[in-house]
Structures are given as structure tokens and as C-alpha cells.
Amino acid sequence: MDQAEQLRNIIKAGSPRSKPLARVITVTSGKGGVGKSSVAINLAIQFRKMGQKVIILDADFGLANIEIMFGAVPKYNLSDLIYRGKKIRDIITWGPMEVGFISGGSGITGLSNLGRDYLSYIINNLSELDAIADTIIVDTAAGISDTVLEFLVASEEILLITTPEPTSIADSYSLLKALNRHPRFSKEKTLVKVVANKVDAVKEGDALFGKLNAVVSSYLKIPITYLGVIPRDSQLPKAVMHQMPVSLKVPTSRSVTAFERIAADIMDKETDQSIPKRGVVAFFSHILTGKIG
Numbered sequence: 001m002d003q004a005e006q007l008r009n010i011i012k013a014g015s016p017r018s019k020p021l022a023r024v025i026t027v028t029s030g031k032g033g034v035g036k037s038s039v040a041i042n043l044a045i046q047f048r049k050m051g052q053k054v055i056i057l058d059a060d061f062g063l064a065n066i067e068i069m070f071g072a073v074p075k076y077n078l079s080d081l082i083y084r085g086k087k088i089r090d091i092i093t094w095g096p097m098e099v100g101f102i103s104g105g106s107g108i109t110g111l112s113n114l115g116r117d118y119l120s121y122i123i124n125n126l127s128e129l130d131a132i133a134d135t136i137i138v139d140t141a142a143g144i145s146d147t148v149l150e151f152l153v154a155s156e157e158i159l160l161i162t163t164p165e166p167t168s169i170a171d172s173y174s175l176l177k178a179l180n181r182h183p184r185f186s187k188e189k190t191l192v193k194v195v196a197n198k199v200d201a202v203k204e205g206d207a208l209f210g211k212l213n214a215v216v217s218s219y220l221k222i223p224i225t226y227l228g229v230i231p232r233d234s235q236l237p238k239a240v241m242h243q244m245p246v247s248l249k250v251p252t253s254r255s256v257t258a259f260e261r262i263a264a265d266i267m268d269k270e271t272d273q274s275i276p277k278r279g280v281v282a283f284f285s286h287i288l289t290g291k292i293g
């Protein structure tokens with residue numbers, strides 16, 4: 001049995017569980033600095049307020065945005081689970097409102113060199129996340145690296161953060177173009193939802209989505225939907241300075257009203273039921289299968 005087959009068998013067998021699989025939402029952007037980590041962390045807080053158990057996986061290897069915004073320094077990261085025998089519960093850092101956080105470290109990158117028994121051990125370990133979390137938010141690096149694309153291809157739900165700057169819209173298009181070319185991308189099985197961040201007026205966000213949607217539907221034919229705007233909000237960077245999510249620091253601020261609305265929209269019961277939750281095992285197996293061919 002080759003490694004890919006072994007992984008497929010693990011997915012088929014699933015893990016013993018008494019609760020539904022976790023929903024994996026991947027937050028990404030074509031360009032850096034558009035607010036990806038801010039969106040990830042504030043949606044996590046909003047989902048917690050709605051009673052969800054939430055884990056953020058910081059897959060922006062090398063940068064530590066989430067831990068800075070969280071004001072919590074993780075003791076271990078994903079590499080400690082993969083290479084140093086730590087268990088999943090050891091590598092979760094609990095932040096404000098008990099949002100869990102896993103730092104990716106340099107975890108995923110050396111996986112192709114591992115043997116198959118070892119890979120199944122890792123996948124089995126990660127599968128525990130389905131029992132710990134209802135929703136897992138994956139914060140990727142910005143841009144079109146192979147690793148980012150692997151994460152996106154493995155996701156059933158992608159939040160694409162864009163700002164009205166023409167460069168951000170162009171980079172969002174390039175990201176979707178690269179994703180569309182990926183041999184394992186399925187437009188039928190992936191929901192791509194656009195968030196317009198740092199906008200000065202609702203109209204500006206609508207225009208941004210209109211432009212992006214026009215080119216994406218003509219040239220790529222990927223269905224994308226619009227989750228609306230997050231206004232430019234001076235409270236947001238101020239909260240970062242205090243290492244607290246703005247949703248907790250200034251819950252009445254304008255961006256927080258937008259985070260509440262977007263979180264409610266994402267968790268809307270009807271939409272929620274239409275999403276085929278693949279769970280953590282399928283998500284990571286997808287990535288690992290890609291790595292080992």
C-alpha cells in the first residue's frame with residue numbers, strides 16, 4: 001500500500017467520534033497586510049460568542065501575527081507534534097475567551113520525508129481536533145506560494161480578504177487564477193467568500209466585489225460570494241497595540257459590528273447545512289496526500 005492509499009484509508013475509517021466533524025474555514029489574501037489575521041481572530045471571538053468551540057491554526061509560518069494579537073506566547077507548535085512527540089492538546093494555547101490557537105511553526109514543510117506509519121500517527125493525532133473544536137480557522141500566509149495553495153485546495157470554505165486598493169483586487173484575482181490551475185482544486189466543492197476590508201464606504205466594497213466578480217466569472221468561472229464590508233476602523237490597530245482583539249477591547253466599534261454580521265452570516269443555519277464538513281482528518285490528509293503524491 002502506498003502512502004497516498006494509506007491516507008485515503010485513514011480518511012475512510014474516520015476517527016471514533018460522537019460529534020459532527022469540525023468546519024474548517026481558511027482565511028487568505030492575495031496581498032499582505034490587508035487584514036487577514038485581524039479577520040481570523042475577530043471572527044473566532046464572534047464564533048465563541050455564538051457558543052462555538054474555536055481553534056485558530058496559524059499557518060502563516062514564520063510570522064507570528066496571531067500570537068501577537070492574542071497576547072499569548074505558545075510553548076509548542078505543530079512541529080513539536082510532528083517531530084517531537086507532543087500531543088494535540090499540548091500544542092494548543094488558550095487565548096482570550098478560550099479561543100484555542102495552534103502555531104504552525106515550520107510544521108508542514110518537511111512532511112514529504114516522513115514514513116507512512118509516522119504520517120498516520122500524525123493524522124490520527126490531528127484528528128482529535130474534530131472532537132475539540134466545532135470550527136477551525138486556518139490563517140494562511142498571503143500570496144501564491146505552493147504551501148498556501150495546498151491549504152486552499154484542502155479547504156471547503158475559503159474567506160478571501162481584499163481591500164479596495166487596485167493591487168489587492170489584482171492579487172486576489174491572481175490567487176484565484178493560481179488556485180483554479182491547481183490539479184486538485186474543485187470549484188464545485190469549494191465555497192469562496194469575499195470580504196472587503198478597510199473600506200471607507202459600503203459602496204466602495206460593493207464596487208470592489210463587482211470588479212472582482214466580473215473578471216472571476218468571465219475568465220475563471222469560479223462561483224464567488226460576497227460577505228460584505230468591514231469598515232476602516234482606527235480602534236482596530238489600537239486594539240492590536242494592546243494585544244487584544246478589537247471585538248473584546250472595543251465591542252461597540254464599527255468594525256466589530258461588521259464582524260458580528262459576517263460571523264452570523266457564516267454560521268447561518270441554512271448555509272451551514274449546505275456545507276459538506278470534511279473535518280480535520282480530510283483537511284490534513286488532503287495536504288499530506290499532495291505532499292507525498
Ligand SMILES: Nc1ncnc2c1ncn2[C@@H]1O[C@H](COP(=O)(O)OP(=O)(O)OP(=O)(O)O)[C@@H](O)[C@H]1O
Nearest residue numbers: 032033034035036037038142198231232233236237
Ligand atoms: N478594518 C480595519 N481598519 C483599520 N485597520 C485595519 C483594519 N483591518 C486591519 N487593519 C490593520 O492593518 C494591518 C494589517 O492587518 P493584519 O496583520 O490583520 O493583516 P494580514 O493580512 O494578516 O497581514 P500579513 O500579510 O502580514 O499576515 C494591522 O495594522 C491592522 O491593525
